[in-house]
Amino acid sequence: MELGKVALVTGASAGIGRAIATRLAKAGYRVVITARRIHRLHALRDELLADDISVDTYQADVRDDAQLQGLFTFIREHYGRLDVLVNNAGLGRNASLLDGESSAWREMFDVNVIALSICTQHAVKLMREMEDRGQIIHISSMSGHRVPTGTGGMYSATKHAVRALTEALRRELRAQDSRIKVTAISPGFVETEFAEVMSGSRETAEAVYGRFPCLQPDDIASTVMHILAQPEHAQIHDVLMRPTQQPS
Ligand SMILES: NC(=O)c1ccc[n+]([C@@H]2O[C@H](COP(=O)([O-])OP(=O)(O)OC[C@H]3O[C@@H](n4cnc5c(N)ncnc54)[C@H](OP(=O)(O)O)[C@@H]3O)[C@@H](O)[C@H]2O)c1
Numbered sequence: 001m002e003l004g005k006v007a008l009v010t011g012a013s014a015g016i017g018r019a020i021a022t023r024l025a026k027a028g029y030r031v032v033i034t035a036r037r038i039h040r041l042h043a044l045r046d047e048l049l050a051d052d053i054s055v056d057t058y059q060a061d062v063r064d065d066a067q068l069q070g071l072f073t074f075i076r077e078h079y080g081r082l083d084v085l086v087n088n089a090g091l092g093r094n095a096s097l098l099d100g101e102s103s104a105w106r107e108m109f110d111v112n113v114i115a116l117s118i119c120t121q122h123a124v125k126l127m128r129e130m131e132d133r134g135q136i137i138h139i140s141s142m143s144g145h146r147v148p149t150g151t152g153g154m155y156s157a158t159k160h161a162v163r164a165l166t167e168a169l170r171r172e173l174r175a176q177d178s179r180i181k182v183t184a185i186s187p188g189f190v191e192t193e194f195a196e197v198m199s200g201s202r203e204t205a206e207a208v209y210g211r212f213p214c215l216q217p218d219d220i221a222s223t224v225m226h227i228l229a230q231p232e233h234a235q236i237h238d239v240l241m242r243p244t245q246q247p248s
Contacts, residue, residue: 002028002228006079008071009033010062010119011089013040015192016139019217020086020224021055022048027225030079031055034062034071035089062089062115063107072122081130085123086224087116088139092155092198105154112158117165124173124180133179133232136169137224138162140184142242149248155198159186166238181235183227188242189214212245 007024011017013035025031025048033041033055041057048055058074060067075082090112095104120136127134143152144159166184173180191214195205219241227236 004030005083006030006032006075006081007084007086008075008082008123009086009088011035012044013037015194016190016217016220017086017088018044019221020088023218023221023225024084025053025055029084032058032075034058034060036061062119063110065118068115068118068122072126076126082123082126082134084135084137084228085119086137086139087119089115090139092152092194094151094198095154096151097153100151100154108155108158113161116162120169127180128178135228136180136182137227138166138184139220140166140186142186142188142240144186145240146248170237179232183236184238185220185223186238186240187215187220188246190220191216212243214243215241
């Protein structure tokens, strides 16, 4: 049990973030869950409360720098520490390079890349003030390792950026002789609300997830727990996870 340690999970109102927050809370972490849909966060809080586990909810749109500042001020004032940051909030939009809306491109970069970097900066400050220990986990994607065919080019570009940022952060931390660790997890298809958000259609999403047995959000949560179980001298850099039957 990780009693006393504090974890922040972004995008915890659904899918992968919800599963990670649940596993962390059940393992004894004091977990702060954040997203825009506060009713979803409250539902998760109440579900865990039924098992005598408490988590803190914080409503924020990660595209808003002031709201992120407020989130980290809340963590500082309530806990005075942060041990784990899971940068999970993210989305894809079907917005091709030839015909897509630039507003959709910006939204993906703002959430998947800029907000992830701002949260990381706030988190590292808190961790360094403490014992200069902690673990940052970026939820990246297989689309950060190869470019898929279709209209997901800009989404893929955001995840390639996350891949670069993972290594860049590791190097900056090394240059400062910090003990803070950074890891990316790069999943293939995970059955969540992601495909419906991306396509704008429930039927399309069902077809995407119906082709073969996809990863489940808890599979990613298991990987997070494996990363956190490593000894201090071992840093897992990137974990590539595909459904067994995913071709590309
Ligand atoms: N599912 C997959 O196949 C897959 C594969 C590879 C990587 N990923 C990555 O996994 C991560 C989680 O996705 P998921 O599959 O769990 O999708 P999901 O079920 O759609 O969940 C996405 C989460 O991100 C949050 N979010 C989106 N925009 C936000 C914003 N502006 N401010 C705050 N929170 C925001 C959502 O919360 P609110 O809407 O309540 O704000 C939600 O909690 C993403 O980074 C995604 O790129 C997913």
